[in-house]
Structure formats: C-alpha cells, structure tokens
Amino acid sequence: xxxxxxxxxxxxxxxxxxxxxxxxxxxxxxxxxxxxxxxxxxxxxxxxxxxxxxxxxxxxxxxxxxxxxxxxxxxxxxxxxxxxxxxxxxxxxxxxxxxxxxxxxxxxxxxxxxxxxxxxxxxxxxxxxxxxxxxxxxxxxxxxxxxxxxxxxxxxxxxxxxxxxxxxxxxxxxxxxxxxxxxxxxxxxxxxxxxxxxxxxxxxxxxxxxxxxxxxxxxxxxxxxxxxxxxxxxxxxxxxxxxxxxxxxxxxxxxxxxxxxxxxxxxxxxxxxxxxxxxxxxxxxxxxxxxxxxxxxxxxxxxxxxxxxxxxxxxxxxxxxxxxxxxxxxxxxxxxxxxxxxxxxxxxxxxxxxxxxxxxxxxxxxxxxxxxxxxxxxxxxxxxxxxxxxxxxxxxxxxxxxxxxxxxxxxxxxxxxxxxxxxxxxxxxxxxxxxxxxxxxxxxxxxxxxxxxxxxxxxxxxxxxxxxxxxxxxxxxxxxxxxxxxxxxxxxxxxxxxxxxxxxxxxxxxxxxxxxxxxxxxxxxxxxxxxxxxxxxxxxxx
Amino acid sequence: xxxxxxxxxxxxxxxxxxxxxxxxxxxxxxxxxxxxxxxxxxxxxxxxxxxxxxxxxxxxxxxxxxxxxxxxxxxxxxxxxxxxxxxxxxxxxxxxxxxxxxxxxxxxxxxxxxxxxxxxxxxxxxxxxxxxxxxxxxxxxxxxxxxxxxxxxxxxxxxxxxxxxxxxxxxxxxxxxxxxxxxxxxxxxxxxxxxxxxxxxxxxxxxxxxxxxxxxxxxxxxxxxxxxxxxxxxxxxxxxxxxxxxxxxxxxxxxxxxxxxxxxxxxxxxxxxxxxxxxxxxxxxxxxxxxxxxxxxxxxxxxxxxxxxxxxxxxxxxxxxxxxxxxxxxxxxxxxxxxxxxxxxxxxxxxxxxxxxxxxxxxxxxxxxxxxxxxxxxxxxxxxxxxxxxxxxxxxxxxxxxxxxxxxxxxxxxxxxxxxxxxxxxxxxxxxxxxxxxxxxx
Numbered sequence: 001x002x003x004x005x006x007x008x009x010x011x012x013x014x015x016x017x018x019x020x021x022x023x024x025x026x027x028x029x030x031x032x033x034x035x036x037x038x039x040x041x042x043x044x045x046x047x048x049x050x051x052x053x054x055x056x057x058x059x060x061x062x063x064x065x066x067x068x069x070x071x072x073x074x075x076x077x078x079x080x081x082x083x084x085x086x087x088x089x090x091x092x093x094x095x096x097x098x099x100x101x102x103x104x105x106x107x108x109x110x111x112x113x114x115x116x117x118x119x120x121x122x123x124x125x126x127x128x129x130x131x132x133x134x135x136x137x138x139x140x141x142x143x144x145x146x147x148x149x150x151x152x153x154x155x156x157x158x159x160x161x162x163x164x165x166x167x168x169x170x171x172x173x174x175x176x177x178x179x180x181x182x183x184x185x186x187x188x189x190x191x192x193x194x195x196x197x198x199x200x201x202x203x204x205x206x207x208x209x210x211x212x213x214x215x216x217x218x219x220x221x222x223x224x225x226x227x228x229x230x231x232x233x234x235x236x237x238x239x240x241x242x243x244x245x246x247x248x249x250x251x252x253x254x255x256x257x258x259x260x261x262x263x264x265x266x267x268x269x270x271x272x273x274x275x276x277x278x279x280x281x282x283x284x285x286x287x288x289x290x291x292x293x294x295x296x297x298x299x300x301x302x303x304x305x306x307x308x309x310x311x312x313x314x315x316x317x318x319x320x321x322x323x324x325x326x327x328x329x330x331x332x333x334x335x336x337x338x339x340x341x342x343x344x345x346x347x348x349x350x351x352x353x354x355x356x357x358x359x360x361x362x363x364x365x366x367x368x369x370x371x372x373x374x375x376x377x378x379x380x381x382x383x384x385x386x387x388x389x390x391x392x393x394x395x396x397x398x399x400x401x402x403x404x405x406x407x408x409x410x411x412x413x414x415x416x417x418x419x420x421x422x423x424x425x426x427x428x429x430x431x432x433x434x435x436x437x438x439x440x441x442x443x444x445x446x447x448x449x450x451x452x453x454x455x456x457x458x459x460x461x462x463x464x465x466x467x468x469x470x471x472x473x474x475x476x477x478x479x480x481x482x483x484x485x486x487x488x489x490x491x492x493x494x495x496x497x498x499x500x501x502x503x504x505x506x507x508x509x510x511x512x513x514x515x516x517x518x519x520x521x522x523x524x525x526x527x528x529x530x531x532x533x534x535x536x537x538x539x540x541x542x
Numbered sequence: 543x544x545x546x547x548x549x550x551x552x553x554x555x556x557x558x559x560x561x562x563x564x565x566x567x568x569x570x571x572x573x574x575x576x577x578x579x580x581x582x583x584x585x586x587x588x589x590x591x592x593x594x595x596x597x598x599x600x601x602x603x604x605x606x607x608x609x610x611x612x613x614x615x616x617x618x619x620x621x622x623x624x625x626x627x628x629x630x631x632x633x634x635x636x637x638x639x640x641x642x643x644x645x646x647x648x649x650x651x652x653x654x655x656x657x658x659x660x661x662x663x664x665x666x667x668x669x670x671x672x673x674x675x676x677x678x679x680x681x682x683x684x685x686x687x688x689x690x691x692x693x694x695x696x697x698x699x700x701x702x703x704x705x706x707x708x709x710x711x712x713x714x715x716x717x718x719x720x721x722x723x724x725x726x727x728x729x730x731x732x733x734x735x736x737x738x739x740x741x742x743x744x745x746x747x748x749x750x751x752x753x754x755x756x757x758x759x760x761x762x763x764x765x766x767x768x769x770x771x772x773x774x775x776x777x778x779x780x781x782x783x784x785x786x787x788x789x790x791x792x793x794x795x796x797x798x799x800x801x802x803x804x805x806x807x808x809x810x811x812x813x814x815x816x817x818x819x820x821x822x823x824x825x826x827x828x829x830x831x832x833x834x835x836x837x838x839x840x841x842x843x844x845x846x847x848x849x850x851x852x853x854x855x856x857x858x859x860x861x862x863x864x865x866x867x868x869x870x871x872x873x874x875x876x877x878x879x880x881x882x883x884x885x886x887x888x889x890x891x892x893x894x895x896x897x898x899x900x901x902x903x904x905x906x907x908x909x910x911x912x913x914x915x916x917x918x919x920x921x922x923x924x925x926x927x928x929x930x931x932x933x934x935x936x937x938x939x940x941x942x943x944x945x946x947x948x949x950x951x952x953x954x955x956x957x958x959x960x961x962x963x964x965x966x967x968x969x970x971x972x973x974x975x976x977x978x979x980x981x982x983x984x
Contacts, residue, residue, distance in 0.1 A: 102850075106901075116851065171670055253685075401784060431737045431753075440670035441684055450783050451687070455729075455790035456739060456751040459760070462772055462788075466761050506778055514771040531768070536775055540784045 037501035044153035046410030067154035087138035147409035164444035170437035182207035195376035196337035214241035219309025242266035252345030268328035271308030404432030420475035465534025591890035593847035597910035612897035627855035641863035644871035672891035688745030696747035803828035882917035909942035
C-alpha cells in the first residue's frame with residue numbers, strides 16, 4: 001500500500017494507487033503527487049512537503065519556469081548563511097591575500113629556507129591570514145549550504161552537473177584560489193544560457209587553463225618557444241586541454257575526431273594563457289625551472305600572441321586561415337558548440353544523470369534535437385528534460401542511486417536540519433569520497449549508479465545516517481529529532497518527511513518491529529527511526 | 543554462481559540463527575576450520591608513499607660525485623664506520639638513509655631488494671596525475687577509472703569458486719576437495735585499513751575500506767540489533783546494486799566477527815609506530831594472521847612532498863623515513879614466518895629533482911626507487927640499471943632517468959608471487975614480459 005503525504009487529494013491519489021494505476025506526467029497544472037515528488041527529487045536536493053504541494057498546484061512547467069529565472073527568486077536566507085564562510089564571496093585576488101601560499105609569506109617576510117611548519121603557522125597567525133588548505137573546507141561547505149538552503153534549487157543542481165562536466169581539480173597549482181570564481185562566473189552564470197557561452201567561459205578561465213595545462217602551451221615555432229629553447233628549457237605544444245575539450249567537453253569520445261584534430265585544436269589554443277601581474281618572462285622562467293611560482297597577485301586570462309602558432313590549421317575538415325590570433329580558438333569553440341556530436345554527447349550525459357543510467361535512445365534523440373534547434377540553449381534543454389514523458393516513466397522513478405553528496409544534502413534538506421560550519425560533515429564527504437572540487441580526473445565524478453556503491457561505501461552510508469540521527473555531527477541539528485515535531489507518531493513523521501509519496505509499507509513494518517524490540521525511550525525511538533530510514537534502501541535512491 | 547550459493551548459506555542458516563541470538567558455531571567452523579594449514583595465502587602488501595618521496599635520499603648513490611655537488615645542504619654522507627648519521631652501506635655504491643636502519647637486517651638476510659631508477663614513463667610532474675597513473679597502472683590514460691589491484695583480483699580468481707588467486711594451486715585444489723573453497727575467499731581479498739579506498743583498489747570487484755577493525759560494523763559494531771534490522775531491510779529489497787553491496791558488507795562484518803582478527807596481538811617485543819600508518823600495518827597483520835582470505839592490502843603514508851627544508855640525515859624526510867622503517871620492521875617481525883608468503887612493496891608517484899632547490903628542498907622529478915621485502919624476495923642487491931647522475935645522464939637535464947617501468951616490478955610480483963596468469967587487463971596496453979623482470983623474486 002502507498003503511504004501518503006497527508007495533504008491535497010490524498011484519498012483520490014490513494015484510490016488511484018490502490019488500483020495500481022500509473023499516473024503519467026501532467027505537464028500543466030494538476031501534476032500528481034508522484035510526478036511532483038519525482039521531479040523535485042531530481043531537479044532539487046530533496047522535496048520538502050511544501051515543495052510538493054506547490055508543484056502540484058502550479059504544475060511542473062510553471063515551477064520549472066520560475067526556477068529557470070533564478071534572479072527573480074529571493075534567496076536572502078541562504079545568502080545570510082554565507083557570512084559564516086569567508087572564502088565564499090572573495091575574488092581570487094582577495095583569496096590570494098587572505099589565504100596566501102606559504103612561499104609568498106616566506107618571500108614577503110624575508111624568511112630564509114628553513115621554514116618549519118610550526119614557524120609557518122606562527123607567521124600566519126601574526127599576519128592574520130589562513131593556510132590555503134582551508135579554502136576547500138569553506139567552499140565545500142558552501143556547496144552543501146546552497147544545496148540545502150538555496151531557493152534556487154534547479155540552478156544549484158544544474159551548476160553541480162555542469163561543473164562536473166567541466167571539472168577542474170582544487171589541488172592543481174593555483175586552482176584553489178580560482179575555483180570559486182570559476183564556478184560562479186564560468187558555470188553558474190550560464191546554466192540556463194547558451195552552451196557556447198559556458199564553453200567559452202571555461203576555455204578562457206584561469207582555473208581551466210591551469211588545470212589542463214593550456215596556459216603553458218605554445219606553438220613550437222613561436223617566439224616564446226624559441227626564447228625558452230635558448231635558455232635550455234622546453235616550451236611547446238601541450239595537447240591536454242585540446243584532447244579533453246573534444247573528448248569530454250564537446251564531441252565525446254566517439255564524436256568523430258582524430259588525433260590530428262587534437263593537435264590542430266591544441267595549436268588553435270596556443271597563447272590562451274595567464275596574466276598574474278608579474279613580468280611574464282620571469283613567470284615563465286620560474287615555471288621552466290619547476291620552481292614553485294612566487295607571488296601572483298591575481299590570475300587573469302590573457303591571450304599572448306608571442307606564444308601563438310600563427311600557421312594555418314585544419315579542424316574537423318574546416319580550414320582556419322594563417323596569421324590570426326585569439327580568433328582561432330573562438331572559431332573552434334563555435335564549431336564544437338553547434339556540432340551534432342556535441343548535442344548527442346551532452347544529451348546522453350544529461351539523460352543518464354537525470355533520467356536513468358540506461359539512457360533511453362529516443363529521449364537522447366529528442367533532447368539532442370532540441371539542443372540543435374535552439375543552438376545550444378541550455379534553458380530549453382533543461383525544460384525539455386524535466387518535462388519529457390520518459391522522465392516520468394515508471395522505470396525512471398527512484399531509479400538513480402543518490403551520490404554521497406546528494407545523500408547528505410537530501411538528508412539535511414528533507415529533515416529541515418539546521419546546519420552550520422561542521423568539520424564532521426566535511427569529514428563525511430571525504431569518507432564517502434565525494435568532496436566537491438576534489439575529483440582530480442577531468443571526467444568529473446561519476447553520474448551512474450554502480451560507481452557509487454561498493455560494500456564499504458554502503459556501510460559508510462548506513463553509519464552516516466545513524467551518526468546524523470544520533471546528533472553526532474557538530475553544528476548539525478536535524479530538527480526531526482525535536483520532541484515536539486514527533487508527537488503524533490515518529491515513524492509516520494519521519495517517513496513522510498524523508499520518503500514522501502513512496503511505497504514504504506515494508507520499511508515501515510520493519511522499522512516498527514525494530515522499535516518494538518530495541519527502543520525503550522522516546523529518544524531512542526526517534527534516533528533509531530531516523531537512522532534506519534536514512535540508511536534504508538529506499539533513501540539511497542531518488 | 544558461487545556467490546549465490548554462499549549468500550544463501552549465510553542467509554538461510556547463519557543470519558537466521560543470529561537473529562535468534564544463537565551463535566552459529568558451525569558457521570565459524572565452516573568458514574575457518576583448519577583452513578589455515580591447507581590454504582595459507584600469498585599476500586601482497588602495497589605501501590604508497592604519497593607525495594613523491596626523494597628516492598635519492600632514501601637509497602643514496604653515495605658513490606656518485608654529482609650527488610654531493612648538487613645537494614650541498616641535504617646530501618647524506620657516505621658510509622663511515624661508527625658514524626651514526628651517514629648512509630648505511632648496501633653494496634659499496636648505494637646506501638640506505640640512516641633512518642632506514644631498522645630494515646637493514648632484512649637486507650643482510652637477503653629479504654629486501656631495491657629497484658632503483660624506477661617509475662612511470664609518463665613525464666607528468668603533477669602529483670594527482672602521476673598517482674592516478676600509478677594506481678591505475680595506465681600511465682597517460684586519464685579515463686581509466688579502476689585500479690590495477692582491483693583488476694588483478696577480478697581477473698585472477700578461481701573460476702569455480704570465484705575467490706582466491708590460483709597461487710598455491712595444490713592447496714587450492716585441496717580446498718575444493720574438502721568443499722571449503724571460497725567460503726572465506728572473496729569478501730576480504732582486497733582491503734585497505736583506512737576510511738577511503740585508494741584508487742588502486744577501486745573498481746567493479748568488491749574490495750573493502752576498513753577504517754578500523756575494532757569498530758568495523760554498523761554503528762561501529764556497538765549495536766548488533768541495528769545490523770540485524772538493516773540486513774533485513776536490504777534482504778527484502780530486490781536484487782539491485784545497492785542491496786548487493788549492502789549484503790556484501792554484512793557478510794564481511796559477519797566474517798570478521800567470526801574470525802575476530804583483533805584477538806591477534808603483535809608478537810612479543812614488536813612495536814608498531816603509534817601513527818595511522820603503524821595502526822594500519824598492525825591491522826593488516828591481524829587480517830593476515832586470521833586467514834580471512836586477504837590477498838592484497840594497501841596502506842598509505844604521506845608527507846613526502848619536501849619542497850622546503852627537507853633536511854639530511856635529520857629533519858623532515860628523516861622523520862618520515864623513520865616511521866616507514868619502523869612500520870616495515872614491525873610488520874616483518876610480527877608476521878614472522880608468514881613473511882614467507884607475503885611480499886611488501888613500496889611505491890611513490892615520481893622522484894624528486896637531483897639538485898636541491900633554493901629552499902633546502904627538492905622539487906618534482908622523475909625516476910625513483912622501490913623497496914621489495916619478503917621471505918621469497920631475492921634481496922640483498924640493488925636491481926635495475928643505474929643511469930647515473932652526471933649532466934648528460936639526466937632526464938630533461940634535471941631528474942633521475944627511468945630504466946625500469948614500475949609495471950615491470952608490479953608485474954613480476956603478481957606473476958611470480960601471486961601466480962597471476964592473466965595480466966593483460968591488469969596492465970592495459972602493456973605486455974608483461976618476464977624478460978624485463980628485474981629479478982625481485984626468483
């Protein structure tokens with residue numbers, strides 16, 4: 001039998017469920033509870049009771065439209081919470097000043113070589129600055145805060161998806177000072193805009209230039225390469241970015257390009273590099289000597305003609321004339337953004353991530369078609385994805401395993417938790433191997449089920465839920481635990497909140513039997529109920 | 543096929559009895575009875591020195607003049623009788639860092655080998671890329687998502703019982719004869735004692751990260767009733783990926799409870815370092831001693847990225863090496879005669895620059911060295927070809943060149959020690975050829 005969220009039309013829906021009917025998507029108003037819950041499970045970090053009621057009332061399309069206009073959604077409550085996290089709102093320049101690299105302190109203060117860790121900590125205290133390692137904790141916490149509290153849920157969900165698509169790794173070079181800006185300006189700003197704009201923003205962002213080494217890629221005959229050669233260094237073509245651009249960001253591995261295309265694309269992007277406020281030759285020399293670079297005061301994108309390969313190029317059969325500069329790269333991005341292989345590759349990833357691992361071909365075709373018709377309008381694509389008939393197909397409901405981040409975010413959001421800066425929460429992300437910004441590979445974190453579940457990981461998930469329920473996390477208060485909110489029947493309260501519109505008959509009976517045998521006090525009953533539901537098979541899916 | 547058989551066995555008898563609170567003694571017997579005598583396993587213990595250890599100060603080429611020319615403040619002095627802070631002579635050319643003194647006895651007994659000028663052919667100097675490449679054993683291929691140890695376990699198992707490599711084939715056949723094969727076999731073949739699985743162990747084959755043996759279980763093993771309820775929840779849900787994984791973890795918990803590895807204290811006089819690394823090795827030893835089917839264990843030791851103030855015979859690097867050596871020596875003495883069946887190898891993503899930098903440290907380099915220990919190791923020599931440290935002999939004019947691909951060391955160990963026959967998928971795109979083996983195990 002189906003346990004209902006006791007709200008609108010409960011009896012009618014119950015009757016429908018009893019008859020075993022399947023309620024298909026209703027794109028207009030009058031969306032069923034099942035469909036509304038399904039949409040919210042995938043397009044947000046977990047539906048709260050009010051959310052489901054709202055989608056049922058205004059319909060999926062109207063809800064999506066409002067979510068796709070984030071600027072008009074008041075998000076003051078979330079923004080207030082950001083004040084707990086210094087790094088969240090700083091520019092790269094501010095971050096470099098407030099979380100300076102150790103070498104910078106050493107140079108600035110004229111300290112000699114033997115800087116012990118103790119001395120370093122002391123210097124940092126004296127200067128009122130923090131170690132750069134802290135940025136990660138702050139940014140990861142902000143990612144979680146946004147997932148739990150932002151009213152701009154779809155924007156947050158799509159930002160995570162696209163960030164992962166254009167993954168950069170916090171630990172590479174100066175990325176740590178750049179990654180927040182990258183997320184804000186290159187990704188979030190474009191999630192409902194044109195794909196080409198996002199592509200261009202990522203291609204020219206210092207975080208990507210550093211992460212995939214394009215900043216030091218130069219034409220083999222360029223002025224800069226000859227300069228390096230005279231000094232016994234090597235500076236030449238680096239294909240790293242070009243390869244991932246084709247394989248991961250746009251066409252896909254089977255998108256119909258060759259190794260020659262990779263080289264030609266790499267040549268087109270020579271000279272797309274950095275300006276860090278220092279005299280360039282000096283920066284380059286340091287890099288060539290593999291010294292850790294000194295004191296960048298900022299890190300901006302800069303096109304440097306002296307590194308660019310000005311020869312003619314052929315990319316995917318199209319000629320790029322010689323003698324040009326930054327236009328080469330821009331033209332390549334334009335070609336790639338509108339390429340049918342790109343449409344297919346992106347559609348496949350979106351369908352896999354948001355609909356089901358098996359990614360039905362018909363839906364991929366549909367989404368790819370809309371992508372091409374609208375010249376890569378991600379707003380139109382997102383709308384089509386979440387209103388497609390197959391999105392609401394019975395087989396895709398509750399068919400995706402939540403990633404560890406989604407698991408934690410949904411547990412907190414759906415239980416109405418109060419979350420502040422929490423070391424333990426960060427530790428949980430680390431243990432489950434899903435710390436935002438910490439995936440080193442350019443593929444990003446996996447989008448499909450089997451990669452997230454191993455026997456060890458499952459045990460960690462169960463223990464995570466139990467620890468949350470037991471209130472063992474610093475600065476995390478699951479309000480479900482409050483006695484007052486559990487007066488009616490703790491099991492019903494918890495199931496309603498955490499597994500709305502789901503068939504939980506069996507779960508409920510196992511939980512009740514457990515409480516009967518093992519819980520003596522109200523507190524025990526509450527804790528066990530929450531822990532068991534958070535660790536249940538049902539809650540692992542969305 | 544076998545998985546199902548075991549699963550049914552556990553579910554229908556063992557766990558049912560557990561729910562009734564009756565200790566399933568026969569289960570213990572079935573899983574563990576006297577199997578140790580017949581089927582003692584070959585074990586591989588990998589130690590990852592994450593952060594790129596300075597191999598030139600770990601195993602010092604003290605006969606190289608260039609070494610002293612370019613390492614003015616951090617070089618280790620050549621061996622001098624009675625001098626504590628000089629290199630420990632190995633063969634008149636190389637010497638161990640003085641902090642590695644605890645492993646010197648193994649060298650003298652011929653149970654420690656060094657492979658020098660070894661590493662990955664890929665030129666990257668990025669930690670994360672190079673670590674991934676070493677852990678996937680697929681240098682240059684960034685899309686490889688599973689680790690070489692995981693593929694090793696997946697590829698080399700008994701077709702009949704789905705567990706164990708074919709190492710010690712006769713013992714394994716004996717297992718089959720008495721119907722014991724695989725019972726304890728597959729759940730704990732690949733383990734790390736750490737909160738997270740290293741990439742080397744990740745993949746489709748079930749491997750396990752155990753943060754702490756003493757607290758392994760639902761709610762840290764403190765509440766059996768929660769475990770019972772969870773296993774009921776997952777048993778009743780259908781055969782999906784999540785339930786499958788959960789079932790496996792309940793089985794592993796049960797197996798460990800029966801075997802109770804924590805009852806094995808270190809041998810008299812053995813002291814592990816009181817650090818996460820030391821604890822990790824101690825618990826690996828407990829798993830080995832309790833014969834739960836461990837074949838591949840993995841431990842991490844970090845802190846090697848010595849860009850500044852690396853130190854010489856004392857200091858930062860010396861302290862890290864002291865912990866490494868103390869751990870290795872403790873593990874070796876603790877496992878005692880079981881080291882006949884175990885091989886320990888150390889690895890690190892790349893080496894460090896031959897010359898010291900302007901901060902009394904070393905920067906990211908290329909070639910490095912690996913240590914191989916074990917009763918079956920053909921030790922007592924520094925293996926591989928030494929490329930030299932003079933100007934024309936360096937990689938990119940600055941780093942130790944590589945003359946041994948790390949996969950040839952891994953390959954030799956898995957073929958000669960673990961008896962792996964199928965290495966093509968373990969080392970994708972690389973052919974393991976015994977002619978390239980360095981003679982780590984003969």
